Each structure stands twice: as C-alpha cells, then as structure tokens.
Amino acid sequence: MTTPAELAVHHTDLDEHELAHLQRLQGSWGVLADLSFSDLLLLATVERSGGSHLVVIGQMRPTTNSTLMSADLVGHMLAAEDWPMAATALASGAVTTGTAPVPEPLALRTPLSNSDPAETGEVPAVPEDARFECVPVSHGGRTVALLVSVSALESRRRTGRLERIYRDLYSRLAAMVASGVYPFEGDDVSGEDTPRVGDGLVVIGSQGRITYASPNAMNALHRMGVSAAVEGRTLNELGVEETAVDRSLASGRPVIEEVERRPDVIALVHCTPLLADGAVTGVMVLLRDVTDLRRLDRLLLSKDAAIREVHHRVKNNLQTIYSLLSLQARRLDPGEAQDALHEAGRRVRSIAVVHEVLSREPGDQVPFAEIVDALIRMARDSVVSAHQVQISVTGDLGDLAAETATPLSLVLAELLQNAVEHAFEAAAAAEPGEIVGHVDLVLTREGDRLHVEVRDDGSGLPDDFDIERTRSLGLSIVRDLVTSQLGGRIAMESRSGTLVALDVPVHLDDR
Numbered sequence: 001m002t003t004p005a006e007l008a009v010h011h012t013d014l015d016e017h018e019l020a021h022l023q024r025l026q027g028s029w030g031v032l033a034d035l036s037f038s039d040l041l042l043l044a045t046v047e048r049s050g051g052s053h054l055v056v057i058g059q060m061r062p063t064t065n066s067t068l069m070s071a072d073l074v075g076h077m078l079a080a081e082d083w084p085m086a087a088t089a090l091a092s093g094a095v096t097t098g099t100a101p102v103p104e105p106l107a108l109r110t111p112l113s114n115s116d117p118a119e120t121g122e123v124p125a126v127p128e129d130a131r132f133e134c135v136p137v138s139h140g141g142r143t144v145a146l147l148v149s150v151s152a153l154e155s156r157r158r159t160g161r162l163e164r165i166y167r168d169l170y171s172r173l174a175a176m177v178a179s180g181v182y183p184f185e186g187d188d189v190s191g192e193d194t195p196r197v198g199d200g201l202v203v204i205g206s207q208g209r210i211t212y213a214s215p216n217a218m219n220a221l222h223r224m225g226v227s228a229a230v231e232g233r234t235l236n237e238l239g240v241e242e243t244a245v246d247r248s249l250a251s252g253r254p255v256i257e258e259v260e261r262r263p264d265v266i267a268l269v270h271c272t273p274l275l276a277d278g279a280v281t282g283v284m285v286l287l288r289d290v291t292d293l294r295r296l297d298r299l300l301l302s303k304d305a306a307i308r309e310v311h312h313r314v315k316n317n318l319q320t321i322y323s324l325l326s327l328q329a330r331r332l333d334p335g336e337a338q339d340a341l342h343e344a345g346r347r348v349r350s351i352a353v354v355h356e357v358l359s360r361e362p363g364d365q366v367p368f369a370e371i372v373d374a375l376i377r378m379a380r381d382s383v384v385s386a387h388q389v390q391i392s393v394t395g396d397l398g399d400l401a402a403e404t405a406t407p408l409s410l411v412l413a414e415l416l417q418n419a420v421e422h423a424f425e426a427a428a429a430a431e432p433g434e435i436v437g438h439v440d441l442v443l444t445r446e447g448d449r450l451h452v453e454v455r456d457d458g459s460g461l462p463d464d465f466d467i468e469r470t471r472s473l474g475l476s477i478v479r480d481l482v483t484s485q486l487g488g489r490i491a492m493e494s495r496s497g498t499l500v501a502l503d504v505p506v507h508l509d510d511r
Ligand SMILES: Nc1ncnc2c1ncn2[C@@H]1O[C@H](COP(=O)(O)OP(=O)(O)OP(=O)(O)O)[C@@H](O)[C@H]1O
Pocket: 343, 414, 418, 419, 421, 422, 423, 456, 458, 459, 460, 461, 462, 470, 472, 473, 474, 475, 476, 498
C-alpha cells in the first residue's frame, strides 16, 4: 500500500521541505475538519502526458459532523479540467468557494443521502451539488497543494453560536494556510495526546481575554476549579496558572503546556496563535483533560514495579526451597540420596538467579552477562573437591527476553556443572589448590541467532555417548530446553575434551 507521503513523492515535483509542510498540515488538520464541519481533501498537481491532473494525497473527516465521503479517496486522480474550481484556486493562489457537482471520480456514493447503497441495494445516483472551499496551501511563496473542504448544501442552515464561531475560526486558519504561516514550522502537534476540537475549545482575543469556551472546555475548566463565568476574563484571573496563552500571544508561536490543577486534575493546553497580516489577533486554545491518561501512565509504571516485586518474591521462595533441600541433604548420610538433594537444590538455585536479575531490571529484557556471572560463580562453588577448575567467558549475548533468558540459563547451568563435575574426575587426586583444567564459555550473537559454546580440556565424553539417546536427567533437561523451548539445536563432541555447541534463535515468537 502506498502512503500519502509516497504518493506525493512519486507523483509530484514537491521538494522535501514542501512535503514536510504538507505532512505537518496532515498532523494537525483534524482540527480544521472539525471547525469547518466538513470533509477535507488534500490535492496535489501531477503533470501527465494527457495534461494536468489532481491527485488526492490526503483525506480527513470531521468529528463534528457526519462524513460525505465514506470511501477512501487517497490515491484517486482526476483531470484538472474536470474540476475547474480546484484548478482555478491552484492557479490563482486565492481561496475559492462555490457550489458545484462533486467530480465524478470522487463521488463514490450519493453524497447527500444518508442511506448506504450497499444496504438498500440502490445504485448511487448522479452526484448532487456540494459546497467546496478550495484553500491553496502555500509554502515558501509557492502554492504546493490544495486543501478542499467539502460540505453538503443544507448543512449551511446550522447557524448556532458554536457553529458561527467554529466556522469563523476555520476561516482565520484557512487564511493562514493560504498565506503560508499555518501549520507552523517546527510545531509537532501530531501525537496521541493531541487535543481535537471536541475535547474543549477556548477562543482568546488579542488582549488575552476569553471570547468563547465550548461546553467541553467549560467541563474541563470546572474540573480545574473554575466556577465563575469565563467570557471576558483571562485564564490567569480565573486561577488557572498557565503561561502558554501569554507566551503564544507574545511570540506568535504555538505553545503546548500541561497544567496541573490540584493534584488530581491535569489538562493539556495547546495554543495556536491566530495571525492576520503578521499580527497576532488571538489564540485558539484546545483544552484536553488528560487526568485519566496520566493516571494510566502512572498505573503502568506501578505495574512494572509490581512485576519486579513478584520476581523478587519468587526468587526469595526459591532460595527458601534451596535452603530446605540443603538442610535435608545434610541430615542424610553421604550417598546417592544426599547427592540427589544437592542436585535438586542447585537446579532450583539457577532458576532463582534469573528471577533475581528480572526483579531488578524494568521490562522483560535481561542483561544476560549478569546471569552468566552468577552461573559461573555457582559452578565454581559447587566443585566439591579441593582442586580447582578455571572458568573463563568470552563474548556476550546482550539483552535477552525473559522467555529466552530463563531456559538458556538453566541449560548453561547444567553444561557448566557437567564440565566441572565430569571432565576432570581423573584429576580428583590432584594437590589441593592445583588448577586441573579449564572451561571456556564462548558467547556470540549474530543477527538473530545466538551461538554458545561450552568447552573443557578434560577427559571427553564416554565413547558410546549420543545426545539424542541419552537418558540421564541433566542432559535430557538440556536437550528438551534447547530443542523444544528455545527452538534451537545442540551438538556435543569430544575434541581434546568436550565441546558443546548451541545455536538458538533470539526471537521465539515466530515459532
Ligand atoms: N563435560 C563433560 N566431560 C565428560 N563427560 C561428560 C561431560 N558432560 C557430560 N558427560 C557425561 O555424560 C553423562 C550424562 O550427563 P548428565 O548431565 O546427563 O548426567 P549427570 O551429570 O551424570 O547427572 P545429573 O543428572 O546430575 O546432571 C555424565 O554422567 C558424564 O559421563
């Protein structure tokens, strides 16, 4: 699918600054659609062999009125001569209004009937007339596109105060679009929090006094503790300590501010100065009560904290189990049962290590290097006899998702344990403190694959060894974790000692 921006790039001769200007317009033109109670189209000119064409590069619907154009018109193209009004506005650079039939390629449904042809089985009739206002979008002294508002003829009968004020604001902003000052350069208003007209609109005169506040703006002001009549007063007089309006009036630039009134009400104040012939004639303020949004943000933060707390408790519980197992092991006579309990305790502890790291890091990404350090310490400590095994690490796997980090750390715990436990059995008679062997852990991350090697310079694997057929517990756990949980591969061979190689994908979700 082509985006509006790509459409403009491929079909027109606009340069990057002009395209950026159009993108800014599309970031804030929801407000224009709302204020004009009409559908908006953004058109650019394309020169084709058959003559000048107009291509629709953007479309916006009002939230204050029902749409006349239910179809997606972006990408539609029509010959300039089929829409003389638009062609004239583009050529003259002047705002042009008038009534005309909706041009054929754009009339994808009967414009003024509310019945859906798909529902009623009606064939769309010949389009009726609609009212168009064509505003040339100017940038750097050149007309770069055309902003067309399309409204039904009968909608003109709405003439309440709110409608008059909105339409007046729209005209002032449209004049700013035509003279190239709106949208403001460097004003990045497109974002999830951007207020729209329905959130609350306040119009401020050149002296900073409120000339109009919409019903929703009144609600927001009430929540902020304003109970007096607002018209004719300044926001400061009403006790709303904000500086955005004054700054916007003084600088002629847009200003966004978050105002916190009482600890529990937060409002986003978005000021757009209204300019006419270079002078600031007022400010349009969009007011949005963002209290609930901010509360959600805070909840999310505390949810992160709660998750970390859970990990912390799981770790504590696992450590308790580990202690219980060790206690019980100590009560037994040395032998198989005692070893089994020690082993079980060790496995529990390697899970605890992971939870310990998770309990510290926000999000579910784990710096794997920290886990590796803990695992190596554990393997080193578990060497029962007096001799020593030197363990070294090369490389790093970076940050890993918990889903990968947890099984991978269990695997490494088993492999390291095997190396220190089995590879150097022959050297059990060595002098106390003597280094009898080395274990190397090599970690590499290549694109979205993780490579892990555990090698030792010990006795090597038993002759008849086969990882696929082994029934012993430790390596069965390793095999299952690597192949089914991690979706990876494992290879083991004797090569002047034992070499275990793992190949595991970073992302598990595509399995
Ligand atoms: N690095 C190694 N060097 C030499 N032999 C090894 C090595 N790793 C594994 N082995 C051999 O493979 C066997 C199976 O290992 P596995 O981890 O499955 O069981 P285990 O270590 O004996 O018992 P546990 O279930 O407690 O881990 C070991 O008994 C040992 O003989």
